[in-house]
Amino acid sequence: MNTTNKKELIKKxxxxxxxxTLTWLITLFIVSIGPDMLWESTLVTMIGILINLVVGITxxxxxxxxFDYYDEFQRKVQLESMAFSLGLSVIFGVLFEKIHNLxxxxxxxxxxxxxxxxxxxxxxxxxxxxxxxx
Amino acid sequence: xxxKVKELRKExxxxxxxxxxxxxxxxxxxxxxxxxxxxxxxxxxxxMAKLFKTTIEELFIFSN
Numbered sequence: 001m002n003t004t005n006k007k008e009l010i011k012k013x014x015x016x017x018x019x020x021t022l023t024w025l026i027t028l029f030i031v032s033i034g035p036d037m038l039w040e041s042t043l044v045t046m047i048g049i050l051i052n053l054v055v056g057i058t059x060x061x062x063x064x065x066x067f068d069y070y071d072e073f074q075r076k077v078q079l080e081s082m083a084f085s086l087g088l089s090v091i092f093g094v095l096f097e098k099i100h101n102l103x104x105x106x107x108x109x110x111x112x113x114x115x116x117x118x119x120x121x122x123x124x125x126x127x128x129x130x131x132x133x134x
Numbered sequence: 135x136x137x138k139v140k141e142l143r144k145e146x147x148x149x150x151x152x153x154x155x156x157x158x159x160x161x162x163x164x165x166x167x168x169x170x171x172x173x174x175x176x177x178x179x180x181x182m183a184k185l186f187k188t189t190i191e192e193l194f195i196f197s198n
Contacts, residue, residue: 006158071158071159071160071163072159072163072174072175072178073159073160073162073163073166073167073172073174074160074162074163076172130162132171133162133165133166133169133171133172134162134165134166134169
């Protein structure tokens with residue numbers, strides 16, 4: 001595979017990943033509001049959950065494909081960012097729950113807060129890492 | 135690790151982008167190697183040495 005093809009493949013796979021991520025979010029949103037606002041059947045809910053799961057797995061495969069096209073430097077930057085994000089999420093996630101259990105804060109530790117935290121720390125550490133190596 | 139990548143690239147009148155294309159890595163990777171912030175893998179080091187018609191020991195200077 002020559003470098004031009006590799007660059008094109010990275011662009012194409014990034015677009016695919018963005019598309020699958022958006023589709024996953026849309027299916028998640030529909031499954032979340034559907035049983036209350038759009039339908040009453042449990043079967044439809046089950047089908048919705050199944051579709052969301054399939055789209056989620058496709059998004060995961062798309063992310064893995066993108067990682068495979070990265071060179072050693074890009075992989076290092078990505079891995080460091082993911083490690084930093086994961087570490088912070090574990091530390092702050094556990095701490096947040098403990099603080100809540102002790103009654104020091106009213107805000108409940110919910111999964112969507114964790115997802116937002118992981119996303120933000122990953123993006124910030126990716127920007128920091130890209131600048132650090134330039 | 136110290137290296138002579140930038141020096142040899144300029145001797146060959148190559149841009150970072152062109153060198154990156156020739157050895158199959160990103161321009162950012164070449165930039166990080168030249169600034170000695172990132173050590174390349176053995177296959178990449180071999181590709182660079184071959185391209186510059188030198189040895190890995192000449193291109194990269196190991197120091198503790």
